[in-house]
Amino acid sequence: MSKFLFINLTSTDDDSYTIGPLTLLTSLKSAGHDCDFYDNIIHSNTRLGSALYFEDNLDKDLELHELPDNLQNIFADIAKVITPETKMIGFCVLFSNFHAAMFFSKALKALYPNVLNIFGGPLFFFPEHFGLNNMEKRPYIDSYVKGKAEETVQEIFKADFDFTNLKNLKGLCFRDNTDSWHIDATINQFTEFTPISYENSANVGYVNTSFSVGCPYKCTFCTQDDYYKDYILAPVEKCMEILTPLKNKFVYVTDALINANHIWLKNLCQKMIDDELNIKWGSWFRVAGQLKNKDYLELLYDSGCRKINFGFESASGPVLKHMMKYSNEQGIYQIFNNIRQLIKEGKPMQVGINVLIGYPNETEEDFLKTCKFILFNQDIINFVNSCNLVSIAPHGRLHKILQKNNEINLIDGENWATAQSNPAIRFKRLEHLQALLKKIKLESSSYHTAEKLRNSPPETWATFTPTPPELLIPANETKGLDFIAS
Structure with a gap:
């Protein structure tokens, strides 16, 4: 069973919104790592609905049965791919799905408190440009990556998802077991691209x-x-x-x-x-x-x-x-x-x-x-x-x-x-x-x-x-x- 689950939340069936998590998934699998992928449209044929819903309800403590039917369906399908072996959930964040990603991460952290999460994607290359410099104040966020994430996530796999010895890993920002944050300012830009x-x-x-x-x-x-x-x-x-x-x-x-x-x-x-x-x-x-x-x-x-x-x-x-x-x-x-x-x-x-x-x-x-x-x-x-x-x-x-x-x-x-x-x-x-x-x-x-x-x-x-x-x-x-x- 997969230790790492990518969750892609998208408001559209445009393929370009899946490119980030799926290319990362493919590169990790080719390196021999165990991971899986969930997309609300590909796997549940369900759209997210109003972006405003996630923004308005992010700070509320809602029960699963209080959610709209479409979101209940998505959570039910995600539950099918999270197993006792799942160590980490990864979210690819774009401007359009930021509040949805935060909403789902908060809810999943409540349901699976021992499963770590990590955030990446274009929004996290320069998070301060997009008002994301308060990520550390969100108790349901465990880590995020600045820039391209392939090498960073591979190192997390090698460490068996233990961040203790990853304090010097470039681009990785994470919360340790004392609730302190380690921030690395490095932005991992692409220097080459392999098809x-x-x-x-x-x-x-x-x-x-x-x-x-x-x-x-x-x-x-x-x-x-x-x-x-x-x-x-x-x-x-x-x-x-x-x-x-x-x-x-x-x-x-x-x-x-x-x-x-x-x-x-x-x-x-x-x-x-x-x-x-x-x-x-x-x-x-x-x-x-x-x-x-x-x-x-x-x-x-x-x-x-x-x-x-x-x-x-x-x-x-x-x-x-x-x-x-x-x-x-x-x-x-x-x-x-x-x-x-x-x-x-x-x-x-x-x-x-x-x-x-x-x-x-x-x-x-x-x-x-x-x-x-x-x-x-x-x-x-x-x-x-x-x-x-x-x-x-x-x-x-x-x-x-x-x-x-x-x-x-x-x-x-x-x-x-x-x-x-x-x-x-x-x-x-x-x-x-x-x-x-x-x-x-x-x-x-x-x-x-x-x-x-x-x-x-x-x-x-x-x-x-x-x-x-x-x-x-x-x-x-x-x-x-x-x-x-x-």
């Missing part, structure tokens, strides 16, 4: 893999480079070593971006074609000028690419330019039209997009451009992976950019306002976009962390004056979108 793959336990024909860590781009709203200071991409030859045994399976590459290095991607695709792997695959893509070349898309298809998830965000050039993303509006339409042409030629690809609502310089006209784009391309957009409100990390890159010219009033990550965007506007636009997606029957996932703000008195919401007239919906811009205007 890795793992099968989806719910579908053995579906395999996840990863070829890189980090991202070379600096999109203003993204905190990726807060965690990973360098972009490290594995050589094509190493990637082929992973792919070759996966013939005839579907492979999802969970990297932040598969097309960050276009020459590398072309070489990988050509090698997959030359070696006749017959693999179908998908990944996250950046909307980029190279995709205006239909031959490039055909190369992707011929190598087996059948699923493209775009970090799309917006169809407005001014908004995308401020985000530091590809901002040619005509070019974006051309890219999607190229995919449409491939589909007409009998070369189908599934397309998913992310949408960000209420970016600091997004006017109503900009928002309507995004709505019109989705409406126009509904024939080839299969799903909206995420439909989220923009959250701004205090003192993060975007906050500093806006703060420099006194362009923002920021109370916290969700409660902020600029001349073009404030909480009331963002909530209304979210409703409008959800109405559009429902009308055109487009599957979508909406997750944001502003529920608490939305339920608070509007007079507590951030404002910024003056409000420019262009925030009003121009009458000539609502053609085909009348239901939004109403």
